[in-house]
Amino acid sequence: xxxxxxxxxxxxxxxxxxxxxxxxxxxxxxxxxxxxxxxxxxxxxxxxxxxxxxxxxxxxxxxxxxxxxxxxxxxxxxxxxxxxxxxxxxxxxxxxxxxxxxxxxxxxxxxxxxxxxxxxxxxxxxxxxxxxxxxxxxxxxxxxxxxxxxxxxxxxxxxxxxxxxxxxxxxxxxxxxxxxxxxxxxxxxxxxxxxxxxxxxxxxxxxxxxxx
Numbered sequence: 001x002x003x004x005x006x007x008x009x010x011x012x013x014x015x016x017x018x019x020x021x022x023x024x025x026x027x028x029x030x031x032x033x034x035x036x037x038x039x040x041x042x043x044x045x046x047x048x049x050x051x052x053x054x055x056x057x058x059x060x061x062x063x064x065x066x067x068x069x070x071x072x073x074x075x076x077x078x079x080x081x082x083x084x085x086x087x088x089x090x091x092x093x094x095x096x097x098x099x100x101x102x103x104x105x106x107x108x109x110x111x112x113x114x115x116x117x118x119x120x121x122x123x124x125x126x127x128x129x130x131x132x133x134x135x136x137x138x139x140x141x142x143x144x145x146x147x148x149x150x151x152x153x154x155x156x157x158x159x160x161x162x163x164x165x166x167x168x169x170x171x172x173x174x175x176x177x178x179x180x181x182x183x184x185x186x187x188x189x190x191x192x193x194x195x196x197x198x199x200x201x202x203x204x205x206x207x208x209x210x211x212x
Contacts, residue, residue, distance in 0.1 A: 056115035
C-alpha cells in the first residue's frame with residue numbers, strides 16, 4: 001500500500017491511525033489529545049452540579065467545584081501540547097477543542113448568574129458570541145476548518161482566570177477587595193470575548209471577499 005493509499009484510508013476511516021505515537025502518518029480521531037478534550041466536556045456537568053449543590057455557599061463543596069473547573073481548564077493546555085508535540089492535530093480536535101471550552105465556560109457563567117454573582121446580561125452576551133462563532137464554524141466546515149485565533153485564545157485565558165477567581169471563595173482570606181479584582185478581570189474577559197468575536201467576523205468577511 002502506498003503512502004497515498006494510506007492517507008485515503010485514514011480519511012475514510014478516521015478512527016484508524018496513531019493514538020499517541022509521534023510520526024508523520026495520519027492520526028486517529030480517537031487519539032489521546034482528542035480523548036482529553038472529550039473528558040473536559042464530560043467534566044462540565046460535574047462542576048455545574050457541585051457548584052449549585054449548596055446554593056453557592058462558601059463551603060468545601062464550592063471549593064471542590066472550583067477544583068474540578070481548574071482541572072478541566074488545565075486539560076485545555078494539555079491536549080494542545082500533546083497534539084502539537086506528537087503531531088496528533090486533527091480536524092476533529094480543531095473543531096471540538098473550542099466547543100469543550102465553551103461548554104465549560106458557559107456552564108460556569110450560567111451557574112454564577114443563577115447564584116446571583118454575575119449579571120445575566122454578561123452571561124447572555126458572552127454565550128451569544130460563543131454559540132454564534134461555533135455555529136459559524138459548522139456552517140463553513142465543508143469549505144474549511146477555522147481554528148481558534150490568537151485573540152480567541154487570549155479571550156479563553158482571561159475567561160479562565162476570571163472565572164477561577166470568581167469560583168474560589170478567596171475573599172474569605174484576603175477581604176472584600178477580592179470582589180473588586182474579580183469585577184475587573186471579568187470585565188476584561190467580557191471585552192476580550194466581544195472583540196475576538198468581532199475579529200472572527202472581520203476575518204470571515206475578508207476571506208469571502210478574496211474568494212469572490
